[in-house]
Structures are given as structure tokens and as C-alpha cells.
Amino acid sequence: MDQTSILLIGVFLLGAIALIGFFKTKTDGFGKYNTCTLVLLVALIFCALLFAAGRFSAELFANAVMAVIGFAGGLVVAREKAA
Numbered sequence: 001m002d003q004t005s006i007l008l009i010g011v012f013l014l015g016a017i018a019l020i021g022f023f024k025t026k027t028d029g030f031g032k033y034n035t036c037t038l039v040l041l042v043a044l045i046f047c048a049l050l051f052a053a054g055r056f057s058a059e060l061f062a063n064a065v066m067a068v069i070g071f072a073g074g075l076v077v078a079r080e081k082a083a
Contacts, residue, residue, distance in 0.1 A: 004053070011052045015045035036075050044068050 022041055026034050044065070051061040 007052045008049065011045075011048050015048065018045065033075065036071075040068050040072055040075075 018041055022038065026037075030038075047056065047061055047064040047068075050056045051058075056064075
């Protein structure tokens with residue numbers, strides 16, 4: 001196995017652990033916040049896999065991560081205002 005394959009397996013395993021943790025800790029049902037969190041998690045895992053495979057440039061990966069962080073920040077603020 002070369003280094004790229006090991007990196008891809010590592011990123012995949014971390015993503016799988018994150019998804020398993022999400023489903024273990026989420027509340028029942030798929031409301032607005034659970035769905036958004038799942039979509040953000042899947043988008044981040046997908047971008048990380050593409051970056052590790054060399055299909056994304058570092059700038060494009062950084063833009064995707066910043067978009068996820070910005071959306072998640074807006075999600076947290078909206079949830080605090082709703083409560």
C-alpha cells in the first residue's frame with residue numbers, strides 16, 4: 001500500500017466514526033437541525049476524501065471547510081435564537 005491509500009483509508013475511517021457518533025448521539029427523528037448537521041458532516045467527509053485523493057486543491061478544500069464552518073455557525077446562532 002502506498003501512502004495515498006493509507007491516507008484515504010484513515011480519512012474514511014474517521015468519517016465513518018463521525019457518522020456513527022452522529023447517529024448514536026442524535027435525538028429521535030430528522031428535524032431541521034439534525035438534517036443540516038448530517039449534510040454538513042457528509043459534505044466535509046466527501047471534501048476531505050477528495051482532498052486526500054488529490055482531486056481538490058488546498059484552496060478549494062479550504063473554501064469548502066470555511067463554507068461548512070460558516071453554515072454551522074449560522075445554524076448554532078439560529079438554534080440559540082429559537083430557544
